[in-house]
Amino acid sequence: xxxxxxxxxxxxxxxxxxxxxxxxxxxxxxxxxxxxxxxxxxxxxxxxxxxxxxxxxxxxxxxxxxxxxxxxxxxxxxxxxxxxxxxxxxxxxxxxxxxxxxxxxxxxxxxxxxxxxxxxxxxxxxxxxxxxxxxxxxxxxxxxxxxxxxxxxxxxxxxxxxxxxxxxxxxxxxxxxxxxxxxxxxxxxxxxxxxxxxxxxxxxxxxxxxxxxxxxxxxxxxxxxxxxxxxxxxxxxxxxxxxxxxxxxxxxxxxxxxxxxxxxxxxxxxxxxxxxxxxxxxxxxxxxxxxxxxxxxxxxxxxxxxxxxxxxxxxxxxxxxxxxxxxxxxxxxxxxxxxxxxxxxxxxxxxxxxxxxxxxxxxxxxxxxxxxxxxxxxxxxxxxxxxxxxxxxxxxxxxxxxxxxxxxxxxxxxxxxxxxxxxxxxxxxxxxxxxxxxxxxxxxxxxxxxxxxxxxxxxxxxxxxxxxxxxxxxxxxxxxxxxxxxxxxxxxxxxxxxxxxxxxxxxxxxxxx
Numbered sequence: 224x225x226x227x228x229x230x231x232x233x234x235x236x237x238x239x240x241x242x243x244x245x246x247x248x249x250x251x252x253x254x255x256x257x258x259x260x261x262x263x264x265x266x267x268x269x270x271x272x273x274x275x276x277x278x279x280x281x282x283x284x285x286x287x288x289x290x291x292x293x294x295x296x297x298x299x300x301x302x303x304x305x306x307x308x309x310x311x312x313x314x315x316x317x318x319x320x321x322x323x324x325x326x327x328x329x330x331x332x333x334x335x336x337x338x339x340x341x342x343x344x345x346x347x348x349x350x351x352x353x354x355x356x357x358x359x360x361x362x363x364x365x366x367x368x369x370x371x372x373x374x375x376x377x378x379x380x381x382x383x384x385x386x387x388x389x390x391x392x393x394x395x396x397x398x399x400x401x402x403x404x405x406x407x408x409x410x411x412x413x414x415x416x417x418x419x420x421x422x423x424x425x426x427x428x429x430x431x432x433x434x435x436x437x438x439x440x441x442x443x444x445x446x447x448x449x450x451x452x453x454x455x456x457x458x459x460x461x462x463x464x465x466x467x468x469x470x471x472x473x474x475x476x477x478x479x480x481x482x483x484x485x486x487x488x489x490x491x492x493x494x495x496x497x498x499x500x501x502x503x504x505x506x507x508x509x510x511x512x513x514x515x516x517x518x519x520x521x522x523x524x525x526x527x528x529x530x531x532x533x534x535x536x537x538x539x540x541x542x543x544x545x546x547x548x549x550x551x552x553x554x555x556x557x558x559x560x561x562x563x564x565x566x567x568x569x570x571x572x573x574x575x576x577x578x579x580x581x582x583x584x585x586x587x588x589x590x591x592x593x594x595x596x597x598x599x600x601x602x603x604x605x606x607x608x609x610x611x612x613x614x615x616x617x618x619x620x621x622x623x624x625x626x627x628x629x630x631x632x633x634x635x636x637x638x639x640x641x642x643x644x645x646x647x648x649x650x651x652x653x654x655x656x657x658x659x660x661x662x663x664x665x666x667x668x669x670x671x672x673x674x675x676x677x678x679x680x681x682x683x684x685x686x687x688x689x690x691x692x693x694x695x696x697x698x699x700x701x702x703x704x705x706x707x708x709x710x711x712x713x714x715x716x717x718x719x720x721x722x723x724x725x726x727x728x729x730x731x732x733x734x735x736x
Contacts, residue, residue: 233359233362234356234357234358234359234362234366237415238356238357240411240415241352241356241412241415241416242353242356242357242366242369242370244407244408244411244412244415244416245349245352245353245370245373245416246349246369246370246372246373247373247404247407247408248308248312248345248349248404248405248408249345249346249349249370249373249374249377250373250374250376250377250380251315251377251400251401251404251405252342252345252346252374252377253373253374253375253376253377253381254377254380254381254384254385255284255338255342255381255401259280259281259284259335259397262385262389262394262397263277263280263281265389265393265394266280266331266394269394270325270326270327270328270331271328272328272331273328276328276329276332277328279332279335280328280331280332280335282447283332283335283336283339284335284336284338284339284342285339285443285447285630286339286440286443286444286447287335287336287337287338287339287340287342287343288339288342288343288346288630289439289440289443289627289630289631289634290339290343290435290436290439290440290443291339291340291343291436292343292346292347292623292626292627292630293435293439293483293484293620293623293624293627294343294427294432294435294436294483294623295307295311295343295344295347295348295623296347296348296351296619296620296621296622296623296624296626297427297483297484297619297620297623298427298619299344299347299348299351299420299619300351300420300616300617300618300619300620301420301427302420303418303419303420304348304351304352304355304418304419304420304618304619305348305352305412305413305416305417305418305419306418306420307344307348307619308344308345308348308349308352308408308412308416309408309409309412309413310344311341311342311343311344311345311348312341312344312345312405312408312409312412313405313409314337314340314341315338315341315342315344315345315401315405316401316402316405316406316409317337318334318337318338318341319334319338319398319399319401319402319405320398320399320402321333321334321337322334322335322338322395322398323393323395323396323398323399324395325395334398346622346623346626347619347620347622347623347626348619349370350367350370350606350610350618350622350625350626351419351610351618351619351621351622352416352417352419353366353367353370354610354611354615354618354622355417355419355615355618356416356417360553361549361553363607363611364548364549364552364553364557364604364607365549365553366549367549367603367606367607368545368546368547368548368549368552368603369546371545371548371599371602371603371606372542372545372546374545375541375542375545375599376542384397384400385397388400419615419618427483428475428479428481428482428483430475431472431475431476431479431482431483432483434468434469434471434472434475435472435483435484437465437468438465438466438468438469438472439465439627440465441461441462441464441465441468442461442462442465442466442469442631443630443631443634444461445458445459445460445461445462445465446462446631446634446635446637446638447634447637447638448461449638449641449642473486483620484620484624485617485620488613488617488620488621488624491612491613492722492723492725493608493612493723494608494609494612494613494621495722496718496719496722496723497561497605497606497608497609497612498605498609498624498625498628499715499718499719500561500565500601500605500715500719501601501602501605501606501609501625501628501629501632502628502629502631502632503632503711503712503715504565504568504598504601504602504605504632504712505602505628505629505632505633505636506632506633506635506636506639507568507572507636507640507708507711507712508594508598508636509632509633509634509636509637510636510637510639510640510641510704510708511572511575511591511594511640511704511705511708512591513636513637513640513641514579514640514641514644514700514701514704514705515534515575515587515591515701516530516534517672517673517697518579518587518697518698518701519533519534519584519587521672521673521676521694521697522582522672522694522697522698523582523584533584533588534588534591536588536592537588537591537592537595540591540592540595540596541595541598541599544595544596544599544600545599545603548599548600548603548604549603551564551600552600552603552604552607557604557607557608558720558723560600560601560604561600561601561604561605561608561719562716562719562720563597563600564597564598564599564600564601564604565597565601565712565713565715565716565719566597566712566713566716567593567596567597568594568597568598568601568712569597569708569709569710569712569713569716570593570597570709571590571591571592571593571594571595571596571597571598572590572594572705572706572708572709572712573705573706573709574586574589574590574593575587575590575591575594575701575705576701576702576703576705576706576709577702578590579698579701579702579705580698580699580702581698582694582695582698606622606625609621609622609624609625610622610625640704640707640708643700643703643704643707644697644700644701644703644704645671645700646700647696647699647700647703648671648672648693648696648697648699648700649669649670650696651692651693651695651696651699651700652668652669652689652692652693652696653669655668655669655688655689655692655693656688656689657669657689660678664678668689668693672693672694672696672697675689675690675693676690676693
């Protein structure tokens with residue numbers, strides 16, 4: 224722990240320019256998660272992928288990112304965070320060119336997998352380098368806010384940039400835009416970014432890398448399948464398989480002098496509590512916003528474009544709060560920011576529950592803005608606590624654990640809350656009067672609202688009673704999930720406060736660390 228009487232060194236223009244370069248790299252990484260969806264019709268027309276190939280084109284990037292985050296974060300601690308970032312940037316650019324000129328579906332799948340592996344270097348390396356660049360607590364909070372803003376902006380502007388490119392150019396242009404950005408990073412990083420490595424660490428334990436991949440990938444796959452297809456017993460198999468391998472992974476880490484994941488990090492109360500809050504926040508936000516997007520189109524009846532336009536205000540709240548969250552953290556301190564943010568987030572979820580139940584468009588969108596006001600400071604502050612409370616030589620590993628938990632939280636939230644909402648919907652529709660419909664249509668109506676809306680549009684005529692009941696059932700499931708989120712977030716705030724208090728973690732101690 225640093226002497227509290229010694230003022231940390233203030234950042235210069237060089238550090239802020241370095242942060243700008245890191246943020247642009249994060250923006251590109253975030254864009255690649257969403258920009259492909261717009262290009263899919265053109266890709267389907269050009270490459271004619273099978274249904275299975277189409278699934279892997281969409282999902283393989285996220286799978287590879289999730290699977291390699293821990294390995295890349297730890298590798299940065301061992302051989303140098305800047306070095307890993309530069310290697311990743313080079314291969315990200317190369318894989319982008321490969322993807323842009325892929326002439327078969329299998330080539331595009333391979334290119335997307337390579338993009339995911341290279342992309343896994345970006346989040347942990349950039350976050351740990353932010354910790355190296357900014358020693359002052361207030362400046363580091365601001366820097367992490369800017370870092371987080373880049374991710375938010377990537378999701379916001381990705382579809383817009385992709386839409387413009389696809390209007391005038393071949394679908395490969397959505398990948399080629401990565402190349403000049405990564406070239407800029409390669410040209411400037413050696414002069415603007417410091418190098419940091421743990422001089423005492425040994426090489427990477429390859430069996431641990433294999434075990435980590437065999438843990439993360441099946442679990443992620445199982446939850447994504449659950450989210451896409453609804454709960455089925457077969458989806459539990461890969462999840463249980465991943466957990467079993469994870470047990471052996473943890474056992475191996477305990478026997479290594481230099482493990483892939485230092486389990487001692489979880490003995491730091493602030494680290495563990497912040498990780499739990501971070502994962503839970505992402506869990507609920509992904510689940511709630513999945514419901515919201517479908518609610519706007521299937522219940523309210525908006526077109527995809529209308530739903531996107533109506534969602535702009537809440538997206539702007541998330542983006543602006545990402546940029547300004549550091550002011551809240553610096554004013555209140557990290558612990559109070561986390562606790563207050565959880566309460567505001569819970570209030571937004573409770574408001575969303577009421578709005579969903581009464582199928583209020585304005586209420587749902589207003590509630591999403593409240594959620595953004597609470598969620599963004601919580602996520603960015605807990606991210607800062609996770610990397611800030613870890614030893615400096617473990618910052619890369621800590622940031623990778625943070626990003627991996629967010630990946631798990633998002634996949635788990637969509638799967639679990641989506642399954643709960645589907646269960647409520649099917650219970651409501653089990654008593655619906657579907658006489659006059661063939662058995663196949665009746666089964667589809669009791670399975671999902673999307674199928675119900677499609678059948679109603681195909682039949683035409685006045686709105687059938689079963690469509691009204693289906694929309695009410697979906698709204699009820701949405702409301703129940705939001706109410707569950709509100710209660711859980713309040714309980715989480717109480718638990719987090721007790722953990723922070725019991726460990727005697729006050730604001731001064733955290734800043735001194």
